[in-house]
Amino acid sequence: MNDISGFSGLALSGGAGDDLTAKLAAFVRHREAFSPNTWRQLLSVMRICWRWTQENRRSFLPMSPEDMQDYLFYLESLGRSTSTISVHAALMSMLHRNAGLVPPTVSPDVVRAKKKINRTAVISGERTGQAVPFCRPDLNRLDAAWKSSPRLQHLRDLAFVHVAYSTLLRMSELSRLRVRDISRAADGRIILDVGWTKTILQSGGIVKALSARSSERLMDWINAAGLAGEPDAVLFCPIHRSNKITSVTEVPMSAPCLEDIWRRARRLAGEMHRVKTNKGRYSSWSGHSARVGAAQDMARKGISIAQIMQEGTWTQTQTLMRYIRMVEAHKGAMVGLMEMDNWPD
Known part of the structure; x- marks a missing residue:
């Protein structure tokens, strides 16, 4: 599963498989629009998210707001930092937009979930990491x-x-x-x-x-x-x-x-x-x-x-x-x- 097109037939909802596959194929063809690092991150996030949807019988694409909430809380339960969780949400949102789908992150429920995760992390003492300065x-x-x-x-x-x-x-x-x-x-x-x-x-x-x-x-x-x-x-x-x-x-x-x-x-x-x-x-x-x-x-x-x-x-x-x-x-x-x-x- 090293290519986005490999995900197009997996864990999809509805009957728009052919249209979705075509849009994902176009997305892959134009991957040079993104930096190599962004593309690598996207594929990594997709693999993690897809595995979670398979293990929990959820839809990968499109992903419902309810499933997105649960996925973000799952990442929190693993001890992932708030910045990592935000990256997962942003990249899954990017995938939905380029597939012609409404990103689940626009839902007020998902927005509240992200705010809850951030608030809980800050109150519990999490701070943004910073490279040790070389002066x-x-x-x-x-x-x-x-x-x-x-x-x-x-x-x-x-x-x-x-x-x-x-x-x-x-x-x-x-x-x-x-x-x-x-x-x-x-x-x-x-x-x-x-x-x-x-x-x-x-x-x-x-x-x-x-x-x-x-x-x-x-x-x-x-x-x-x-x-x-x-x-x-x-x-x-x-x-x-x-x-x-x-x-x-x-x-x-x-x-x-x-x-x-x-x-x-x-x-x-x-x-x-x-x-x-x-x-x-x-x-x-x-x-x-x-x-x-x-x-x-x-x-x-x-x-x-x-x-x-x-x-x-x-x-x-x-x-x-x-x-x-x-x-x-x-x-x-x-x-x-x-x-x-x-x-x-």
Whole structure:
């Protein structure tokens, strides 16, 4: 069941099977309208939801509001976070819309069920998870340890974390960068032609500039790996234990391999204490850590919210505010009022 069309004849209500199959087939044909990650998430949610409907003798498509309520409460009973439950509801809603069906999530009963789940979770202590920030001092420590290393893995990992912190790109966006995306500014610093991001999809693309030190670290890696003459090669590629790149490849490294870079960085930093979490996630540096850390560092330096959003290609202010809420807490108007020097007695 790796394709949506494989679900079209399963657990359906009514006699609109042929029409529904045709609409689902059209949906599959145009799957490039969605990011690969969204598509993977959709298929995963569908498999979980379909299994639940089969085990409980419910209809998968269309799904009634009553069944949707029960499905969401089922996810809650498994201990799923409110954000995960919201993703399930949103993706099942998307599936219904693209199948020409009324999403069950528009029902007031389902809306109330979601509010109940959220309220219960918040009152019981659930908090939104956040990646452990990777900040400028962390980058400086790694730079001092790895910049002169004879190991290609260290040079690659150092270049990767420099680019991740300097550009605030998401991990999947970093993995797509190629040697041909590099150009030089008049002062010799590197400019990266990113092309597109999760939130910016336009023909003009976006560019990211690196500092002099980050430019140097990236070129150290490229020259050591012999990638300078390979314009189509991805910037960050696998390395064999013999201290040579596995091969010049045009295929991006997988997410687990990129996450390993952050795990090695954490071990080197010697900060193996675990951060307390609600769901066992974000106990160490991960793919989003550089985005969070860079955003917090900019906030500490007084850079405006609009500028930070532009650097991180965020489109929603609330997303950024979750990352910098601890930094911004002591900049509130009430704190400033209470700490005024001329406060009257």
